[in-house]
Amino acid sequence: MKAAAIEHFFATLQAANPHPETELQFTNVFELLAAVLLSAQATDVSVNKATRALFARAPTPEKMLALGVGQVEQHIKTIGLFRTKAKNLVATCQILVEQHGGRVPNTREALEALPGVGRKTANVVLNVAFGEPTMAVDTHIFRVGNRTGLAPGKNVVEVEQQLLKRIPKAYMVDAHHWLILHGRYICQARQPRCAACQVSAWCDFKPKTSTI
DNA sequence: ATCCCGAGGG
DNA sequence: CCCTCTGGAT
Numbered sequence: 094m095k096a097a098a099i100e101h102f103f104a105t106l107q108a109a110n111p112h113p114e115t116e117l118q119f120t121n122v123f124e125l126l127a128a129v130l131l132s133a134q135a136t137d138v139s140v141n142k143a144t145r146a147l148f149a150r151a152p153t154p155e156k157m158l159a160l161g162v163g164q165v166e167q168h169i170k171t172i173g174l175f176r177t178k179a180k181n182l183v184a185t186c187q188i189l190v191e192q193h194g195g196r197v198p199n200t201r202e203a204l205e206a207l208p209g210v211g212r213k214t215a216n217v218v219l220n221v222a223f224g225e226p227t228m229a230v231d232t233h234i235f236r237v238g239n240r241t242g243l244a245p246g247k248n249v250v251e252v253e254q255q256l257l258k259r260i261p262k263a264y265m266v267d268a269h270h271w272l273i274l275h276g277r278y279i280c281q282a283r284q285p286r287c288a289a290c291q292v293s294a295w296c297d298f299k300p301k302t303s304t305i
Numbered sequence: 306a307t308c309c310c311g312a313g314g315g
Numbered sequence: 316c317c318c319t320c321t322g323g324a325t
Contacts, residue, residue: 133322231321
């Protein structure tokens with residue numbers, strides 16, 4: 094996709110949704126970190142359903158730590174990968190309490206040192222909590238980047254670098270959410286809704302079968 | 306490359 | 316039934 098097309102692409106998404114936000118529910122930075130950690134290979138709807146009760150009980154790393162792996166497992170049992178996530182979340186809370194004064198660190202290095210927190214999760218926290226123009230490449234952004242021609246890279250790191258390089262800086266912070274929401278509701282994995290897409294004019298993707 | 310792992314949709 | 320969902324650790 095050429096520079097002029099990229100400008101049109103994001104200007105259109107911006108006009109349709111001037112202030113995009115994550116659909117994960119949270120009331121503080123710790124809850125944001127926990128929600129993103131829990132969201133791996135799970136829908137936001139599924140995560141929100143479980144975190145409502147979990148965060149009511151444990152809105153801080155200290156309280157989450159006190160809850161323990163067993164109780165956390167019971168709260169998030171309806172989310173996939175629940176054993177791994179409960180173990181990682183509690184272990185992360187222990188590090189937050191012991192090494193960061195119970196606060197969520199604001200550097201990539203410290204975030205990625207937390208169990209269950211990788212590049213993508215760190216990028217989301219840096220973007221949403223600290224306003225940094227990072228690009229967290231999840232399943233939606235990878236797919237949308239590839240299909241549109243915005244970022245044809247073969248892996249998430251390549252796609253991240255391409256997006257950071259090609260998206261105009263003024264759009265970067267919000268681009269993360271625009272691309273996710275576009276992937277979730279329009280450029281869907283199974284059945285892309287090209288007929289309803291507002292940015293198809295600048296997209297390289299041509300579906301083989303007719304889409305609704 | 307493989308494992309983890311429930312819920313929802315087609 | 317099969318595929319997908321804001322991945323990370325081994």
